[in-house]
Amino acid sequence: MGRTVTIRDVAALAQVSVGTASRVLSGSPATSAAARERVTAAARRLGYRPNAQARSLRSTRTHTIGLLVSDVRNPFFADVAHAAEQAALAAGYVTLLANANEDTRQQDTYLETFLFQRVDGVIAAPQGAGGGDLASLVERGVPLVFVDRTVEGFEVPSVTADNDSGTREAVAHLARRGHTRIGYIGGPTSISTGRLRADAFVRAIAEHGLDPDPALIAHGDFMSASGGRCADALMSVPRPPTALLIADSPMAIGALTALRRRRVRIGTDVDLVAFDDVEWLSELDPPLSVVAQDAAAMGRAAVRLLFDVIGGRTPESVVLPTRLIVRRSSSGAAPEPAPEPVPAQGPAPAAPAPAPAPKPPSPSKGRP
Amino acid sequence: MGRTVTIRDVAALAQVSVGTASRVLSGSPATSAAARERVTAAARRLGYRPNAQARSLRSTRTHTIGLLVSDVRNPFFADVAHAAEQAALAAGYVTLLANANEDTRQQDTYLETFLFQRVDGVIAAPQGAGGGDLASLVERGVPLVFVDRTVEGFEVPSVTADNDSGTREAVAHLARRGHTRIGYIGGPTSISTGRLRADAFVRAIAEHGLDPDPALIAHGDFMSASGGRCADALMSVPRPPTALLIADSPMAIGALTALRRRRVRIGTDVDLVAFDDVEWLSELDPPLSVVAQDAAAMGRAAVRLLFDVIGGRTPESVVLPTRLIVRRSSSGAAPEPAPEPVPAQGPAPAAPAPAPAPKPPSPSKGRP
DNA sequence: ATCCTCCATGGAAACCTTTCCATGGAAAGC
DNA sequence: GCTTTCCATGGAAAGGTTTCCATGGAGGAT
Numbered sequence: 001m002g003r004t005v006t007i008r009d010v011a012a013l014a015q016v017s018v019g020t021a022s023r024v025l026s027g028s029p030a031t032s033a034a035a036r037e038r039v040t041a042a043a044r045r046l047g048y049r050p051n052a053q054a055r056s057l058r059s060t061r062t063h064t065i066g067l068l069v070s071d072v073r074n075p076f077f078a079d080v081a082h083a084a085e086q087a088a089l090a091a092g093y094v095t096l097l098a099n100a101n102e103d104t105r106q107q108d109t110y111l112e113t114f115l116f117q118r119v120d121g122v123i124a125a126p127q128g129a130g131g132g133d134l135a136s137l138v139e140r141g142v143p144l145v146f147v148d149r150t151v152e153g154f155e156v157p158s159v160t161a162d163n164d165s166g167t168r169e170a171v172a173h174l175a176r177r178g179h180t181r182i183g184y185i186g187g188p189t190s191i192s193t194g195r196l197r198a199d200a201f202v203r204a205i206a207e208h209g210l211d212p213d214p215a216l217i218a219h220g221d222f223m224s225a226s227g228g229r230c231a232d233a234l235m236s237v238p239r240p241p242t243a244l245l246i247a248d249s250p251m252a253i254g255a256l257t258a259l260r261r262r263r264v265r266i267g268t269d270v271d272l273v274a275f276d277d278v279e280w281l282s283e284l285d286p287p288l289s290v291v292a293q294d295a296a297a298m299g300r301a302a303v304r305l306l307f308d309v310i311g312g313r314t315p316e317s318v319v320l321p322t323r324l325i326v327r328r329s330s331s332g333a334a335p336e337p338a339p340e341p342v343p344a345q346g347p348a349p350a351a352p353a354p355a356p357a358p359k360p361p362s363p364s365k366g367r368p
Numbered sequence: 369m370g371r372t373v374t375i376r377d378v379a380a381l382a383q384v385s386v387g388t389a390s391r392v393l394s395g396s397p398a399t400s401a402a403a404r405e406r407v408t409a410a411a412r413r414l415g416y417r418p419n420a421q422a423r424s425l426r427s428t429r430t431h432t433i434g435l436l437v438s439d440v441r442n443p444f445f446a447d448v449a450h451a452a453e454q455a456a457l458a459a460g461y462v463t464l465l466a467n468a469n470e471d472t473r474q475q476d477t478y479l480e481t482f483l484f485q486r487v488d489g490v491i492a493a494p495q496g497a498g499g500g501d502l503a504s505l506v507e508r509g510v511p512l513v514f515v516d517r518t519v520e521g522f523e524v525p526s527v528t529a530d531n532d533s534g535t536r537e538a539v540a541h542l543a544r545r546g547h548t549r550i551g552y553i554g555g556p557t558s559i560s561t562g563r564l565r566a567d568a569f570v571r572a573i574a575e576h577g578l579d580p581d582p583a584l585i586a587h588g589d590f591m592s593a594s595g596g597r598c599a600d601a602l603m604s605v606p607r608p609p610t611a612l613l614i615a616d617s618p619m620a621i622g623a624l625t626a627l628r629r630r631r632v633r634i635g636t637d638v639d640l641v642a643f644d645d646v647e648w649l650s651e652l653d654p655p656l657s658v659v660a661q662d663a664a665a666m667g668r669a670a671v672r673l674l675f676d677v678i679g680g681r682t683p684e685s686v687v688l689p690t691r692l693i694v695r696r697s698s699s700g701a702a703p704e705p706a707p708e709p710v711p712a713q714g715p716a717p718a719a720p721a722p723a724p725a726p727k728p729p730s731p732s733k734g735r736p
Numbered sequence: 737a738t739c740c741t742c743c744a745t746g747g748a749a750a751c752c753t754t755t756c757c758a759t760g761g762a763a764a765g766c
Numbered sequence: 767g768c769t770t771t772c773c774a775t776g777g778a779a780a781g782g783t784t785t786c787c788a789t790g791g792a793g794g795a796t
Binding site: 004047049050051052053054056057062064067071072073075078079081082085086089094095096097098099101109110113115116117118136224253256257260279280282283284285286287 | 415417418419420421422424425430432435439440441443446447449450453454457462463464465466467469477478480481483484485486504508592621624625628647648650651652653654655
């Protein structure tokens, strides 16, 4: 392997001092053309690569950001992570990936690690009350930005989706379809999106004068299996709901599986709307209506905000709009025969309601 | 923010030398109980956090690994990344995430960055001929492990799936179903899995005496959109295929969308089998038959191999088995009425063929 | 021609830790 | 009781870079 080549070697070959070599290599203006020429040539010739550790030891800048999500396997966070990582790279920053797995302890482990690694900033989809290491971060003045979620009591810029309007839009859509008993599968209350969406749901139900039966509200953990459990629970109450609003896509998949096992026909017996848009949700059986949020935009915005904070500014939080996309899981179109059944109508705040007539939960097995 | 607390402060408070403090904090055995006690107390009291940069500058160990995948938004790589990251964490390593986006230039950018960051090792799903920085890595002796893919001419331990047997199993299954013209949507030939699976496909077709028409082979780029383009292309040849084998799940989604647009009924007009298992593929319309590979096991194995390399050993490459899971997209079961249609038969190398009778590409619209 | 200014340069300190080496003291062995 | 061994400790060097400070030379202004 040989000794690694240092700036000293470059300086020697270029016949300048290490100081000059450093200035040239880090693009300081105080250099002569001659020196620039010789140093860059020497560096190239030796295949010199600056040592990031040494550099950041001296300059206290690591050009590293920490990205804490709950789980990259959740397609929503995969999108966020991908977008954030690419945006960071474009600015010369590398990204430390952390999967907290919706676990406060793992979250703390990672925040510790970020501190240890002296990251220049942290983008986090936080979990829990934010007592532990989240507090240490702000205390130590580590630039911090929240994405997707927030934590109460933290004065931290954030990028979130408009949970309230998204939820209302979905409920309004289902109400127009004639549903009065709408079930809700939400996330844990220890997560802001879990709380906000649930609250918005309750308010929207009230506004539309629908059945506020608390038995119609279930709380999962944003992961697939819990979606199935919640769907089973909701369908087991005396008068089961005729429509379901689900707070994220993994739980929607879980619910879908559970419902199928129960022989519940989605879009026919029960309407379904889920949060998060993912390409393949439109390829499901049936295609899923969704409250879409632009995860990539979220990731990019988070990076932008973080760089603002790093730069000493105090950016405003960003709330991104959501957008209801109605597909067959909540449009009651005929499942198979109809070609191109519903032309995937886009933002449809006041779309023409196909059939405002109440649709009783028909337990009949025959095709309509 | 105040000055950050260093080991010097800890030593001062504990009334020992920095040397002793260092030894205690890094767990050297050459310390007295008294010193251990005083130093740890002081460190806790001051909230001391070692500076990873300084530490690794001296010890040339960064406890960081680089993980280069093509795109975390691909659920397969999301699984790999998640598993690898968690396994690394368990060993006290942090993971630098890199999305090469199937782009050789971005790949090189990242490998440069890894070099710059002095990662202790790299796990890569490599792309291209591996001329550029991949070579620099091995040249500089950076521990390297390939995952999912390999590059010819590189003596690098790898974790891959058994592409050959997976492909054969899928083709055998389709052949048993009576298909003679099977279409193939593969990846780019610049990627080993793209080449290997395509080669295996061609061989399997020959072995079964099926139609080796080269017009039935299309090459995408492993990303969703290309799956659609390829499906369109394949269905446009004079005598279109009656079954499709697709080399990864994003392209399968793209193909599914394209086929649906063409009013091709999957599992009826055309059978479909795709590589990669992902939970929701079984929730698609229809549920997709897959050649499943255990992405999480791959990620974990890659980390294990990498630690072996870091530890100076030379581990054997690992080839993980694949497993054909037949679902409705290639089992011709009645789509809706039949409850629990096919009990998702597991590894079925010699499963009872449902109907060895050739099934002509019936353009009839009637249900069987 | 002289002085001043400016600027590129070299040298050295600083960043924070680990690790090597020497030292001193205590325990152990004769 | 004296020597040897062992081991915890302190001090200092080393790791590679950036940055500060001083210096010297060149060019411009008077």
